[in-house]
Amino acid sequence: xxxxxxxxxxxxxxxxxxxxxxxxxxxxxxxxxxxxxxxxxxxxxxxxxxxxxxxxxxxxxxxxxxxxxxxxxxxxxxxxxxxxxxxxxxxxxxxxxxxxxxxxxxxxxxxxxxxxxxxxxxxxxxxxxxxxxxxxxxxxxxxxxxxxxxxxxxxxxxxxxxxxxxxxxxxxxxxxxxxxxxxxxxxxxxxxxxxxxxxxxxxxxxxxxxxxxxxxxxxxxxxxxxxxxxxxxxxxxxxxxxxxxxxxxxxxxxxxxxxxxxxxxxxxxxxxxxxxxxxxxxxxxxxxxxxxxxxxxxxxxxxxxxxxxxxxxxxxxxxxxxxxxxxxxxxxxxxxxxxxxxxxxxxxxxxxxxxxxxxxxxxxxxxxxxxxxxxxxxxxxxxxxxxxxxxxxxxxxxxxxxxxxxxxxxxxxxxxxxxxxxxxxxxxxxxxxxxxxxxxxxxxxxxxxxxxxxxxxxxxxxxxxxxxxxxxxxxxxxxxxxxxxxxxxxxxxxxxxxxxxxxxxxxxxxxxxxxxxxxxxxxxx
Numbered sequence: 001x002x003x004x005x006x007x008x009x010x011x012x013x014x015x016x017x018x019x020x021x022x023x024x025x026x027x028x029x030x031x032x033x034x035x036x037x038x039x040x041x042x043x044x045x046x047x048x049x050x051x052x053x054x055x056x057x058x059x060x061x062x063x064x065x066x067x068x069x070x071x072x073x074x075x076x077x078x079x080x081x082x083x084x085x086x087x088x089x090x091x092x093x094x095x096x097x098x099x100x101x102x103x104x105x106x107x108x109x110x111x112x113x114x115x116x117x118x119x120x121x122x123x124x125x126x127x128x129x130x131x132x133x134x135x136x137x138x139x140x141x142x143x144x145x146x147x148x149x150x151x152x153x154x155x156x157x158x159x160x161x162x163x164x165x166x167x168x169x170x171x172x173x174x175x176x177x178x179x180x181x182x183x184x185x186x187x188x189x190x191x192x193x194x195x196x197x198x199x200x201x202x203x204x205x206x207x208x209x210x211x212x213x214x215x216x217x218x219x220x221x222x223x224x225x226x227x228x229x230x231x232x233x234x235x236x237x238x239x240x241x242x243x244x245x246x247x248x249x250x251x252x253x254x255x256x257x258x259x260x261x262x263x264x265x266x267x268x269x270x271x272x273x274x275x276x277x278x279x280x281x282x283x284x285x286x287x288x289x290x291x292x293x294x295x296x297x298x299x300x301x302x303x304x305x306x307x308x309x310x311x312x313x314x315x316x317x318x319x320x321x322x323x324x325x326x327x328x329x330x331x332x333x334x335x336x337x338x339x340x341x342x343x344x345x346x347x348x349x350x351x352x353x354x355x356x357x358x359x360x361x362x363x364x365x366x367x368x369x370x371x372x373x374x375x376x377x378x379x380x381x382x383x384x385x386x387x388x389x390x391x392x393x394x395x396x397x398x399x400x401x402x403x404x405x406x407x408x409x410x411x412x413x414x415x416x417x418x419x420x421x422x423x424x425x426x427x428x429x430x431x432x433x434x435x436x437x438x439x440x441x442x443x444x445x446x447x448x449x450x451x452x453x454x455x456x457x458x459x460x461x462x463x464x465x466x467x468x469x470x471x472x473x474x475x476x477x478x479x480x481x482x483x484x485x486x487x488x489x490x491x492x493x494x495x496x497x498x499x500x501x502x503x504x505x506x507x508x509x510x511x512x513x514x515x516x517x518x519x520x521x522x523x524x525x
Contacts, residue, residue: 272293442486
């Protein structure tokens with residue numbers, strides 16, 4: 001179990017609002033022609049807006065002490081009974097629930113919205129769980145009446161006779177998705193507030209969910225959530241569509257209770273311990289360890305930018321500015337088991353995740369926060385879109401986007417892609433008067449069918465730009481496997497970080513995406 005699933009410890013707060021009226025009762029006061037789902041979302045939005053007008057209040061968890069202090073092994077020994085799943089054998093979708101306790105101490109209330117528009121609270125029941133092994137003594141202490149720690153959605157994703165787990169909502173506003181033949185890796189979040197700020201980050205939380213009961217053969221699941229935090233409240237609509245990839249349509253209506261210094265829209269969180277670009281020794285038999293190996297962005301003008309991730313010595317926050325970007329995401333581009341050698345973690349099967357903004361997101365920046373880590377148990381990578389205009393108290397905004405899982409290739413991306421970034425000392429073997437360790441050699445490999453078919457004599461040019469420092473020995477050549485390699489030696493200036501851009505061109509034709517990397521000489525210290 002990863003610590004990243006527990007980033008929300010002590011942050012999932014309960015001001016749990018109870019809908020005392022049904023959608024049917026409220027529908028009479030709304031505009032004609034609205035569906036039950038539209039009415040419900042409007043109700044969620046109104047409650048979020050009213051909540052933002054009130055002072056933030058955090059309730060203490062109301063759980064038995066033994067549940068609060070249970071061990072990891074005890075928590076793992078509590079298992080939901082599959083035959084108790086919501087909509088069991090009634091739909092392609094089924095929902096199972098998580099037990100509160102351990103690090104998930106604030107229960108979340110969940111309601112079912114039936115086909116007739118009526119809401120029904122789903123109270124916690126210990127009878128829905130098996131308390132095995134060392135968890136057995138906890139079964140008799142079920143005094144919790146408020147709800148569950150979250151839920152997971154099951155659907156026949158990989159084969160028709162078995163319902164796989166395709167989505168999980170547990171902890172703050174964190175959720176995960178997987179596509180066919182993938183295993184859980186990176187996480188999405190509902191909202192990020194003041195990430196990597198010295199003032200401290202807020203972790204908004206989903207405090208209540210409404211699950212709309214699907215018809216027996218529905219292939220989409222709609223549900224809603226109410227979000228709360230000291231600075232922002234929000235109403236969220238989710239539409240989950242598993243298939244050849246898993247898609248989630250997200251609409252967020254946000255209401256500011258306080259001024260927000262940095263609002264992070266569509267955040268993604270992942271882990272990068274080390275990869276081909278590591279610059280210090282790691283005593284591990286595995287060549288690479290990461291859930292994601294890079295950030296990909298398609299700008300408003302259609303330019304594709306690839307930023308290889310790294311595990312820096314010090315916190316590094318960088319950004320890519322744009323206006324109305326076409327998409328961005330965290331990728332696990334390397335899908336080769338040989339490069340991980342981990343048959344248990346299965347890093348080669350971790351999903352990539354893509355955010356496709358909808359509507360006008362305006363000017364802003366894709367921010368990338370890379371946090372130093374000494375192990376693989378903590379998420380240390382966060383990406384999110386930051387609007388240029390800060391959110392002020394009393395304001396409201398709406399953002400919609402489509403979130404999709406995939407493997408390594410976006411179908412709309414046809415240029416050559418970066419497949420590896422390697423870094424080393426620029427000295428030659430046995431070289432006298434060798435350069436200092438600060439001078440580094442970069443080796444970047446590109447791959448695509450369009451490159452493989454080109455003759456090695458073709459005048460492919462590497463267009464390299466540096467924000468500081470200088471480079472030498474820039475070369476481009478074709479490899480035996482059909483890939484093309486760019487190599488150059490970088491000399492930083494006065495220990496300053498160097499922001500680099502590199503792209504392959506053949507005369508006037510653009511052949512590749514942009515390789516973008518920020519080298520910080522302090523990463524050697």
